[in-house]
Amino acid sequence: MKPSLPKKPRHIAILRLSALGDVCNLVPTVRALQRHWPEARITWIIGKGEHSLLAGLSGVEFVVFDKATGLAGMRRIWRELADTRFDVLLHMQQAIRASLLSLGLKADVRVGFDKARAKDFQHWFTQRQIAPRQHPHVLESFMDFARLLGVTDDRLEWNLAIPETAFDEARALAGPAPYLVINPCSNARLRNFxxxxxEGYASVIEHAYRHHGLRSVLTGGGSAAEREMADAIEALCPPGSVVNAIGGTSLKGVLALIKRARAVIAPDTGPAHMGNALGTPTLGLYATTNPRRAAPYLWRDFAVDAYPEAVRTYLDKSVEEVSWGQRVRHADAMDLIKTDAVIAKLDALLAHTAAPSITGVSDES
Incomplete structure (x- = not known):
């Protein structure tokens, strides 16, 4: 017999360790839970880097797991929470590492994804599952956990914490003038592509500078591959049109840069969803992943979508013939994105947001 869902939970656990974009997409679910049960405690078990992005999120107690610590890190968390029993554990990570971590947590009921979405046998580790849904966006998949518990007010709210020191960091890098944030690289993962x-980024930067008077600030981590790409982009750009801040900011500093930016351009990576969370106009670049599932939620209409062409070219199928989460793992897929298409979307995005106002985003986001 399945355990009952709590009518009025006093302590809710959220288990979602990664990644940066996903935790940004999860925050509206946290806010929905807080609105419905303002007295409930919420404990979020989260990854180390993701915590550095969301630290200070109001009303949330974080327990940080560093995946580099492996089983020893899990045992530390189990000891830390040994005397804690949750009314409900929302297991929102489809990965065996997170499921193993969940085994040492005490909860009256464990909620996970429906079987179709429960990767790595996650359904073996949960007792209740969210309702199946056809073709959901990642953000909607997370919100389905709150809906299962009876939450009906699913307005989108983020209200991320950005300290003044982060804005000082952003001002020192970008100055006062309007600018774009361009995060050219996604996380380096096997066959990520x-x-x-x-050349595409450089052409867009030149267009933004000459036609819109916008400099571009390049953001990203400090890996050798990211630095090499940023240097190559900068070398092709007009003098004064770009600020190379690769590896030069904290995650809170990136948030502050994005908050002050006129717009963000990025592939399928965390800063695209940071821009979405902050209400900053965001242009996503998609070919290897489906933007209907993973584009910045509030800016899906402005995503450059070469995914159907990539599926046809490299999988010899139509979008309707592949699974919802299917990725196109081919090194040339992103080359299907044409510069003219990106420039046209940027022009449309800037025109659409000449006086930015996005319905559904809290003024405090």
């Missing part, structure tokens, strides 16, 4: 071309 989400990065667009150096």
């Amino acid at each position: 989400r990065n667009w071309s150096v």
